[in-house]
Amino acid sequence: MNKIINKDIFLGLNDIDNNSVDLIFIDPPYNLKKQYADNISDKWESQDSYLEWLFQWLEICLNKLKPYGSLYIMNTTQNMPYIDIYLQKKLHIKSRIVWAYDSSGVQAKRFFGSLYEPILFCTKNKSKYTFNSHDILVDTITGAKRKLVDHRKNPPTLYNEKKVPGNVWYFPRVRYLMPEYIKHPSQKPQILLERIVKASSNVNDTVLDLFAGTFSLGFVCNKLKRNYIGIELSSTYCKYALENLPNSILDK
Structure with a gap:
């Protein structure tokens, strides 16, 4: 079953039972001033206010993991050190992954431009996990x-x-007119998500997707026979998932 929750992250997490999820994947807004569908903006007054918001919902979502569950979170190179330090006190960090890719755009002229995004792989139990x-x-x-x-x-x-x-993964970014492309400023490739789902969950496990965006993870979970829950604020992206993701139900 694929459950779509069209709500703010805090309200959406309230719909999830504690200790009920095998795998959590988090690809939140990065505070890069990007624009998403339905006039949703990725902009905070400061990094401090952004991190305060992030830690508030992250604290709640940790309660949703089963005792032997796993969590993956992505962010910018600038923000990840703070998230890393925060999660060290809450979970067991197993891997600090680098998702590396090439860029067809204009690169920095006076410093070395960033061509990767960091991913943390964490577990609730130190030694027992999928x-x-x-x-x-x-x-x-x-x-x-x-x-x-x-x-x-x-x-x-x-x-x-x-x-x-x-812990260095080379996967190309999703580009315009690729088969899986959806108009979204930070769509993640399904091949990257597939590695995470295969590694850290089993058939019929429940996967929770915070900030589901294009619901790419939902399509991967559907193919790999995992139960999927995606929380997404944008009604446009949720409508797309309802129309294209098999066996989907909406919780508004």
Whole structure:
């Protein structure tokens, strides 16, 4: 089932039972002054006021995780250090992931422009949590592509052809006219979301998506047979999800 909650984040979280969610994914507004559908603005008076707002709803959403649940959160390189320090006191940070991509736009002229977004992977329990490493294996350069032999072993053997991805992920951003493109200033690629869902949830688990935006995570969860709950303030984006995401119901 795909549940769409068309509400402000605080009201939407009130609809979610505590200890009921296996995986939470959070891609919030970054305070970059972007404009979303329905005249929703990504602008706060200051970074302090933005972080105060973020920590308020983040504190609430942590209660929604099951005892062995996981949480992923994205943000800017400027904001993430504050979020990292905050979550260190609440959860167990397992990985600090870099989502790297190329840019076709104009780059900085007097400093090194940012071509990545940080992602935190956190768990509620230090040692017991879902991590399906076998579902996210990737080819190795050493073994699968270069066919190198490890001569330290007796007898010498080829290096492994598969491995669990490291914490630097190379996925292209969603561009205009791509099949999954929806008009949104910060749409995330489904291939990135698919890795997260496969790794940190199982079939029939419940995945909570804060600031669902284009509901890309909902389409991934539907394909992978996870139960999905998306909270989104914009009625335009929610309408799109209702019309295109199978088995969707709306909670206004």
